Amino acid sequence: MDLEPDDDQLDRAFLALADPVRRRIVARLSRGPATVNELAAPHAMSLQAVSKHIHVLEQAGLVTRTRDAQRRPVHLAPEALERLTAWIDRYRLIHERRFRTLDALLTPPQEQEP
Amino acid sequence: MDLEPDDDQLDRAFLALADPVRRRIVARLSRGPATVNELAAPHAMSLQAVSKHIHVLEQAGLVTRTRDAQRRPVHLAPEALERLTAWIDRYRLIHERRFRTLDALLTPPQEQEP
DNA sequence: GTCGTATTCAACCTCAAGGTTGATTACGAA
DNA sequence: TTCGTAATCAACCTTGAGGTTGAATACGAC
Numbered sequence: 001m002d003l004e005p006d007d008d009q010l011d012r013a014f015l016a017l018a019d020p021v022r023r024r025i026v027a028r029l030s031r032g033p034a035t036v037n038e039l040a041a042p043h044a045m046s047l048q049a050v051s052k053h054i055h056v057l058e059q060a061g062l063v064t065r066t067r068d069a070q071r072r073p074v075h076l077a078p079e080a081l082e083r084l085t086a087w088i089d090r091y092r093l094i095h096e097r098r099f100r101t102l103d104a105l106l107t108p109p110q111e112q113e114p
Numbered sequence: 115m116d117l118e119p120d121d122d123q124l125d126r127a128f129l130a131l132a133d134p135v136r137r138r139i140v141a142r143l144s145r146g147p148a149t150v151n152e153l154a155a156p157h158a159m160s161l162q163a164v165s166k167h168i169h170v171l172e173q174a175g176l177v178t179r180t181r182d183a184q185r186r187p188v189h190l191a192p193e194a195l196e197r198l199t200a201w202i203d204r205y206r207l208i209h210e211r212r213f214r215t216l217d218a219l220l221t222p223p224q225e226q227e228p
Numbered sequence: 229g230t231c232g233t234a235t236t237c238a239a240c241c242t243c244a245a246g247g248t249t250g251a252t253t254a255c256g257a258a
Numbered sequence: 259t260t261c262g263t264a265a266t267c268a269a270c271c272t273t274g275a276g277g278t279t280g281a282a283t284a285c286g287a288c
Contacts, residue, residue: 007134017202018128019246020121030205031212036265049247051266056245070255070264081206085199088131091144092195098145133276150235163277165236170275184234184285 009061013084016060021045022053029063029076036072123175127198130174135159136167143177143190150186 016022025039040050054074057063061080065072130136139153154164168188171177175194179186 007137010137011132011134014128014132015245018125018132020125021246023121023124023201027205030208037263045246046248047265048249048267052246055266072265076205076209078206078209081202085202085206087137088195088199091141091190092192092199094144095190095192129275135276151233159276160278161235162237162279166276169236186235 009083010087012056012060013062013080016057016062017084019053019056021050022057025050025053025057025074026062026076026081029074033066033073033075036074039074123197124201126170126174127176127194130171130176131198133167133170135164136171139164139167139171139188140176140190140195143188147180147187147189150188153188 017026021043024042028034028039028042036047036051036054039054040047043050054063054065057074058065062077064075064077066075067073131140135157138156142148142153142156150161150165150168153168154161157164168177168179171188172179176191178189178191180189181187
């Protein structure tokens with residue numbers, strides 16, 4: 001599994017989630033695939049605009065598309081979400097471990113939580 | 115702990131990470147605080163540009179700043195990173211749980227989507 | 229006070245993100 | 259074949275992100 005995506009992929013994925021419309025789309029898709037029309041319904045904007053948002057999510061690898069007659073159902077691609085948490089957690093944990101180490105060095109020997 | 119940040123905070127935080135320069139800054143800060151000059155050194159751009167990047171990270175809640183004479187050390191704010199993984203994981207897990215349920219209901223042992 | 233260092237403020241430029249509307253393609257149904 | 263539905267393409271507009279340079283501010287050292 002490629003858990004070290006290149007800069008460009010991370011750029012696109014984080015940028016894709018930096019928009020409330022696209023986050024709502026992701027939230028909706030977490031409950032199952034949907035068509036463009038279904039995804040557009042709750043949003044007060046043109047179908048074309050929503051179509052563009054989906055395109056952004058697709059380029060970021062966050063969703064995939066299949067074909068069903070003239071419909072193009074959109075599916076969540078959870079591996080991409082996983083890569084994002086992997087990136088974030090990597091540095092979050094480095095930071096936390098460093099903090100614990102400092103604590104261990106600076107504080108008199110004492111009870112530590114598991 | 116507020117693990118349900120409003121749209122605006124999520125916008126800013128995801129947008130902040132959607133830039134390789136800012137991600138490198140976060141990576142650097144995971145190993146400890148640093149001044150603007152130190153953060154700018156590895157980047158082939160003006161100090162002012164890096165200062166702006168730091169401002170973006172600060173507005174997103176991802177870093178905080180202290181004062182030390184004329185220096186303004188930048189510190190990582192790991193809680194903000196935690197909020198991001200919380201958002202992502204929420205929908206990733208909804209999706210996965212749904213998938214497992216569907217699998218249990220629908221599949222005789224067989225190939226589905228990759 | 230004056231000087232050097234650290235950082236920000238301000239004005240400016242360029243380009244792409246996110247929206248609009250109108251035309252076009254792709255497909256199933258009748 | 260024609261019609262209706264689903265979705266995309268294309269042209270356009272506005273705004274803000276990310277960079278530049280030059281001036282201003284804040285502080286410690288001398």
